[in-house]
Amino acid sequence: MYASLLRENLPRVRDAIAEAALAAGRDPSEVTLVAVTKGHPPEAVSAALDAGLTDLGENRVEELEGKVARFRGAKVRWHMVGHVQGRKAARAAEVAQLIHSVDSERLAERIARSADESQRSVDVLFQVNTSGEQAKYGFSPAQAKERIPELAALSGLNARGLMTMAPLTEDEATLRLTFGRLRELSNDVRERFPTFGCELSMGMTNDLRFAVAEGSTMVRIGTALFGARG
Numbered sequence: 001m002y003a004s005l006l007r008e009n010l011p012r013v014r015d016a017i018a019e020a021a022l023a024a025g026r027d028p029s030e031v032t033l034v035a036v037t038k039g040h041p042p043e044a045v046s047a048a049l050d051a052g053l054t055d056l057g058e059n060r061v062e063e064l065e066g067k068v069a070r071f072r073g074a075k076v077r078w079h080m081v082g083h084v085q086g087r088k089a090a091r092a093a094e095v096a097q098l099i100h101s102v103d104s105e106r107l108a109e110r111i112a113r114s115a116d117e118s119q120r121s122v123d124v125l126f127q128v129n130t131s132g133e134q135a136k137y138g139f140s141p142a143q144a145k146e147r148i149p150e151l152a153a154l155s156g157l158n159a160r161g162l163m164t165m166a167p168l169t170e171d172e173a174t175l176r177l178t179f180g181r182l183r184e185l186s187n188d189v190r191e192r193f194p195t196f197g198c199e200l201s202m203g204m205t206n207d208l209r210f211a212v213a214e215g216s217t218m219v220r221i222g223t224a225l226f227g228a229r230g
């Protein structure tokens with residue numbers, strides 16, 4: 001079932017990314033498709049791998065650990081895209097190749113400490129709440145400007161860039177503003193911390209076109225690939 005879903009959906013998603021990129025004068029290959037398998041069984045992961053997807057995302061540490069264990073040895077980069085509780089920081093750092101959702105100073109410090117203790121460093125993105133919605137995790141833009149350049153320097157962290165989540169709306173102006181703010185913030189942070197990475201993780205099923213138009217380098221897509229979650 002997942003194989004046939006992907007046969008239909010993957011070309012559509014790839015076309016949408018390419019179209020939005022070209023319209024913005026960008027090279028579609030600048031945008032990595034992270035297939036979000038959360039809420040779907042291991043068959044979804046198998047089908048994704050068979051379809052040639054190599055970047056897969058999960059939003060809960062337990063589910064990520066389960067799938068990583070099950071697909072050990074497969075050629076896949078696992079992305080942690082959801083909120084990580086402090087007490088699970090070390091576990092997330094252990095299994096994810098990129099944590100998109102470093103959303104507080106405390107979490108940044110905990111991940112850095114656990115990585116440092118095992119003499120590794122972990123690739124991370126800092127999550128910024130550029131929509132201003134109360135319920136969203138992440139640094140405020142003001143905090144981000146002030147604190148992220150310092151946190152990025154922690155031993156144990158490789159700061160690859162920034163991540164944001166847009167509000168649930170179809171309104172183009174709101175979405176573009178939310179994504180555009182992250183791009184501007186990235187320019188700002190990189191001025192102050194030149195080795196800070198330029199990844200911009202933004203765009204989900206409902207807003208991927210606007211995210212790509214505003215400079216996204218990683219879109220995190222679940223529903224448009226695998227259908228609704230149970």
Ligand SMILES: *Cc1c(COP(=O)(O)O)cnc(C)c1O
Nearest residue numbers: 036059081204205220221222223
């Ligand atoms: C679930 C999730 C996605 C994918 O959402 P869709 O709307 O299904 O594409 C992307 N990012 C995060 C952080 C998520 O939790």
